[in-house]
Amino acid sequence: MDWTGWIESRGEPAVLAFCGLLVGLGFGFFAQRSRFCLRAAVIEFWHGKFGDKLAVWLLAFATAVVGVQLLVVSGGLDVSTARQLSAQGSLSGALLGGLIFGVGMVMTRGCASRLLVLSANGNLRALLSGLIFAVVAQASLGGVLAPLREAMASWWVVDGGPARSVLALVGAGPWDGLVFAAVWLITALFFAHHSGWGFWKWAGGIGTGLMVALAWAGTYQVMANSFEPVQIQGLTFSGPSAEWLMRVLSEPGEPWTFGLGLMPGVFLGSLVGALVGGDWKLEGFGGGYTMPRYIIGAVLMGFGSMLAGGCAVGAGMTGGAIFAVTAWLTLLGMWMGGGLADRVLDRPHQRAKVPSGAAVAQQAP
Template sequence: MDWTAWIETRGEPVVLALMGLLVGLGFGFFAQRSRFCLRAAVIEFWHGRFGEKLSVWLLAFATAVVAVQALIAGGLLDTGTARQLSARGSLSGAIVGGLIFGVGMVMTRGCASRLLVLSANGNLRALLSGLVFAVTAQASLAGILAPWREAIAGWWVVEGGPARSLLALAGVGPVDGIAFGGLWLVTAAFFAWHTRADAWRWVGGIGTGFMVALAWLGTYQVMAHSFEPVQIQGLTFSGPSAEWLMRVLAEPGQPWTFGLGLMPGVFLGSLAGALVGRDWKLEGFSGAYTMPRYIVGAILMGFGSMLAGGCAVGAGMTGGAIFATTAWLTLAGMWVGGGLADRVLDRPAPGARNAGAGDMPASAP
């Protein structure tokens, strides 16, 4: 592909938006078909059931790590200027934000990406939660919640550079990153085989991980071949959600971005996956999972994601694939926060049948 000619013909904003649309279509389709969901994986783990949901998440995460590190080792990608590594970061924000996000995703029964995927499947609960998430993310970025975010983020900061890279801190390189990701990929494959996961779980999980690598590669190539300053960026949903909210509320004419194409791409990709699998179904609020719980959970996720510097995909997978220190702390916080929330909020009553969130239909958020 002649990136320079394409950029000169279309312009950087259009190319970035098209890349976002392409990545979004793939991510939405694969995530929908595989039922990719961090919340479901977290609950299975803490319940001691290393089953299908955990296998899918591990397949996606390990694939992202291996693919991204292979691109770096092959000289096709350089993430040194990515904000997760080059900019000043917050360790306190990563830890606290990850914990808060983990609690929120259990309350809403899905992380930010899962809510968008389910919205395209006709789930009105997920649609409402996604809207509240976007409003809270924007309020945390530059609104009424911003002072709180800045205060917590200032407790413990780390300068950009080697201190923000786990590989640099360990004195190793991308080949070691590939080996680490490969170990997890073998583990994921074992779990998937042991649980007799169907073909869509395998293909969807691996495909979801490849979309993380494609996002890094696409934006890097635009940056490398552009005469204008372009920031390399990965796959995330907190920033683009807030961006789309402001585009709806503000005057038209804003420049096109990667996030502008990403969000509708994920929606359309998930819709296609739902139609292929005949999963489209209009759903509202019912049962014990009431509207207040979803709203509070979405607020926690919106604030937590902006405090941590990313959502379950943005920090957990995208940042984790480049071994950003803050991203791994965020991911750990999400696993701990999600496990605690499930234990406290969804713990079955004594003597009742174990019907925790992990036993509920995977199609619900």
């Protein structure tokens, strides 16, 4: 592919936006067909049930890590200049942001990417939550919540470079990362095999992970073949959500970016997936008590994602695939926060729904 000629004729912004659109179409379609969702995987894990939701997430994550590391060892990708590795990071922000985001995603019943996917499927709860998420993300980035975010992020910082790379910290290299990723993939395949999947679970899980690698590869090629400075970036939803919000509210004329192409791509890809699978259905709030929960959850996710440096896909899968320390801390926080929210908010409610006779039967030896 003649990247240089394409960039010269169209310009870097247009090429980046088109790459984002293509990646978004693939991610939205595969995520919709496979029911990819970190929240569902977290809940299954903390309930001690290793079912298909956890297996889908593991397969997508493992595929992303393997795909990225294959690109690195083959010379097709250099992530040393990615902000997750090269810039100063916040360990406190990663862990606390992950915890806050994890609580929020359980309250809204989906992480940032899942909300966008569900919105395209006709879910109005997800649409409202996604809009609130975008507003709070922007407020946390450069608005009224920015001072609080910056204060929390300053508690424990780490310099960019080797100090932000898991592989560098343990004295490992790209090939070691690939071996680790392969072991992770084998584990994911084991769980997937025992879940009794159909075609779309397999294709969707693998395809979702490959889109993470494709995002890195596409923006890297633009950076490598451009005469203008271009930042390599991966697949994420917190920054692009805030970016789209400001795009709608501001005067036209700002250049297009990868993230601006990504969001409509995910929406369209998920819409196609829903139509193919017959899943499109207009849904609202089932009861009045649920609306405050969704609003609070979206607020927590918006702030938590900006504090952590990304959402479940951006800080988790995208950063995790290049072995960024902050990304793995963020993932840990999300799993812990999600498990805590489920135990405190959902399990008591679920137990209250169990009929008294069933409860007595469950307690009987």
